[in-house]
Amino acid sequence: MExxxxxxxxxxxxxxxxxxxxxxDFFADVNYSHFPVVExxxxxxxxxxxxxxxxxxxxxxxxxxYTLEPFFTRTDSIWIEVLEIFAKNRANLIPVLDENNxxxxxxxIEDIMSFFHQTPFLKEPGSIIKIKKGVxxxxxxxxxxxxxxxxGKLLGLFISESDIDTIEVTVKINLGPINEIIQTFRRYGYxxxxxxxxxNYINTLKDRSDYLDKYxxx
Numbered sequence: 403m404e405x406x407x408x409x410x411x412x413x414x415x416x417x418x419x420x421x422x423x424x425x426x427d428f429f430a431d432v433n434y435s436h437f438p439v440v441e442x443x444x445x446x447x448x449x450x451x452x453x454x455x456x457x458x459x460x461x462x463x464x465x466x467x468y469t470l471e472p473f474f475t476r477t478d479s480i481w482i483e484v485l486e487i488f489a490k491n492r493a494n495l496i497p498v499l500d501e502n503n504x505x506x507x508x509x510x511i512e513d514i515m516s517f518f519h520q521t522p523f524l525k526e527p528g529s530i531i532k533i534k535k536g537v538x539x540x541x542x543x544x545x546x547x548x549x550x551x552x553x554g555k556l557l558g559l560f561i562s563e564s565d566i567d568t569i570e571v572t573v574k575i576n577l578g579p580i581n582e583i584i585q586t587f588r589r590y591g592y593x594x595x596x597x598x599x600x601x602n603y604i605n606t607l608k609d610r611s612d613y614l615d616k617y618x619x620x
Contacts (some may be wrong), residue, residue, distance in 0.1 A: 405514070409507040409509065415445070420462065422457045426457075436493050438505060443505070445499060446470060448456055448473065449466070450492060453466070453579065454466075457612065474497040476501065477499065494512075495510055523572070524559050527546040530574050530578070531594065532562065533545070533595065534592065540571065549573065552583045553576055554575045554578025559574070560572055579596060
């Protein structure tokens with residue numbers, strides 16, 4: 403399914419000539435963090451529900467044009483780009499423009515998350531492995547090679563944590579010998595930050611620890 407199928411036009415964009423009182427009434431009936439504003443049919447930004455509470459009811463949206471937020475996405479943007487815009491702007495609604503900058507509608511966060519849940523990364527069964535390595539040392543191509551060289555099939559991967567020193571990558575695999583893949587990651591200097599019943603290395607360490615405890619308590 404194409405992400406553009408989720409473009410919504412249930413509510414028309416706010417006009418810059420609308421009174422603030424009218425916009426306040428609109429926000430009282432919906433649960434949007436922002437909503438797009440157009441001027442003579444052209445998108446000029448989104449008005450935030452938090453901002454509008456302080457505005458004068460008798461004034462028009464145009465009077466507060468300087469407060470409008472300019473973020474938007476395009477009809478040819480892929481879903482991960484759309485999610486990034488949602489996250490960066492802490493919004494639950496994003497205006498959508500076409501290649502000619504015409505306003506065509508908006509995305510709602512619930513719809514995009516629903517689309518995300520239908521992707522193979524989440525929908526297909528598989529195993530999740532979290533690995534960590536230095537920022538300058540990790541390689542996406544190497545991670546893929548490690549999985550595939552062990553006859554694994556990769557569903558997807560993404561950077562789930564990062565700081566100035568290290569990167570944590572979440573990898574989802576739907577086929578392949580998990581233990582062999584985990585041990586290969588270790589041989590290439592990756593730290594495994596997720597727990598796995600199939601991890602022989604951890605199981606061996608646990609067995610040795612249990613044996614040592616038993617020996618010391620004799």
